[in-house]
Amino acid sequence: xxxxIPNAVPFLGxxxxxxxxxxxxxxxxxxxxxxxxxxxxxxxxxxxxxxxVATVNGTAALHLALLVAGVRPGDEVLVPSFTFIATANAVxxxxxxxxxMDSEPGTWxxxxxxxxxxxxxxxxxxxxxxxxRGSGRRVAALLPVHLYGHPADLDALAALTRRYPLAxxxxxxxxxxxxxxxxxxxxxxxxxxLSFNGNKIITCGGGGMVLTDDPALARRAxxxxxxxxxxxxxxxxxxVGYNYRLTNIQAALGxxxxxxxxxxxxxxxxxxxxxxxALRVLDGIEPFCEQPWARSSYWMSSVMLDPSAWDDVxxxxxxxxxxSIELRPLWYPLHRQPVFAECEAFRVEHADALHxxxxxxxxxxxxxxxxxxxxxxxxxxxxx
Ligand SMILES: Cc1ncc(COP(=O)(O)O)c(C=O)c1O
Numbered sequence: 001x002x003x004x005i006p007n008a009v010p011f012l013g014x015x016x017x018x019x020x021x022x023x024x025x026x027x028x029x030x031x032x033x034x035x036x037x038x039x040x041x042x043x044x045x046x047x048x049x050x051x052x053v054a055t056v057n058g059t060a061a062l063h064l065a066l067l068v069a070g071v072r073p074g075d076e077v078l079v080p081s082f083t084f085i086a087t088a089n090a091v092x093x094x095x096x097x098x099x100x101m102d103s104e105p106g107t108w109x110x111x112x113x114x115x116x117x118x119x120x121x122x123x124x125x126x127x128x129x130x131x132x133r134g135s136g137r138r139v140a141a142l143l144p145v146h147l148y149g150h151p152a153d154l155d156a157l158a159a160l161t162r163r164y165p166l167a168x169x170x171x172x173x174x175x176x177x178x179x180x181x182x183x184x185x186x187x188x189x190x191x192x193x194l195s196f197n198g199n200k201i202i203t204c205g206g207g208g209m210v211l212t213d214d215p216a217l218a219r220r221a222x223x224x225x226x227x228x229x230x231x232x233x234x235x236x237x238x239x240v241g242y243n244y245r246l247t248n249i250q251a252a253l254g255x256x257x258x259x260x261x262x263x264x265x266x267x268x269x270x271x272x273x274x275x276x277x278a279l280r281v282l283d284g285i286e287p288f289c290e291q292p293w294a295r296s297s298y299w300m301s302s303v304m305l306d307p308s309a310w311d312d313v314x315x316x317x318x319x320x321x322x323x324s325i326e327l328r329p330l331w332y333p334l335h336r337q338p339v340f341a342e343c344e345a346f347r348v349e350h351a352d353a354l355h356x357x358x359x360x361x362x363x364x365x366x367x368x369x370x371x372x373x374x375x376x377x378x379x380x381x382x383x384x
Contacts (some may be wrong), residue, residue: 029248038213049212059193063210076137079101079334088100108150115157142160147331149268201265210225
């Protein structure tokens, strides 16, 4: 047994070198250059969005998405507790406050039934404003996250944003390549965002993108990403913006990766299928599978472990490390994070179980059959 099996590392098997060399040869290495537009257009076409604005990372894209959706200081945004911290941090960057919602057992994404209950029992509409009666704050947006490659139940969530004055902003950072009811996950309603960090299904090294069908929102996102600079030759700035632009070098890498995305999704799906099949013979281990209406990109291949049959997840991760296998814990629920101790959480129950019992298995694009078999053999040896 030799060699560490990483959890998820990039696969750089296409035109990456060629495009990077073009950047260096042409001297276009910074925040302008032909690859930026090609990458934006390529991603927009892939997901079926009219507009895409590339950013320096996914967190910046999320920040801009919330701003252009109209989130203002003092507002609240409904966020799943079970997600990466960036989702809620971006809300705070706007001066707004996350209100934490629970996840559904079937999708691991925000639970539309509990969101509806929160809206019906804790909020009221005053004119064109939705107000949380407890805090007195405006509830400005609903921010689902398509977790681990699986889409949230978008129709159910979009129905709520039609019934209440609430913007739908999607955190699509973990689900590029997934499909919801036969349509690629991208932007379902107003605005969404992607991430291209090192362990995402495609990477720019670091990068992100705002997606929208609305040209005015796209223009505003582009303006805010460029220090608020009014387009033109002069340096005229009408509002405070951010330096959130992606570089040509990052976009070159991203474009080369995008060209391989379909193959990457197939690879991820094959790995998830392999684990589901191979682990079926072990009791007390349940792979995270897709809903009948979803085609998951399986960004992560994750499983839930029954504590009566398995060591606690953290112990298992340590034992796997000793066997040179990198298992990864699931997200730490945000309503338990010290930094968000003051924020409201509404009936969050399932998120804790996901965190306590779930773990992600190695699933890099290009993982070998031998490596996958080694992971399964390790797990078989650990079953009590
Ligand atoms: C759910 C979620 N939101 C936001 C982000 C932020 O993306 P980035 O790391 O590119 O800033 C990530 C990934 O890191 C994520 O998993």
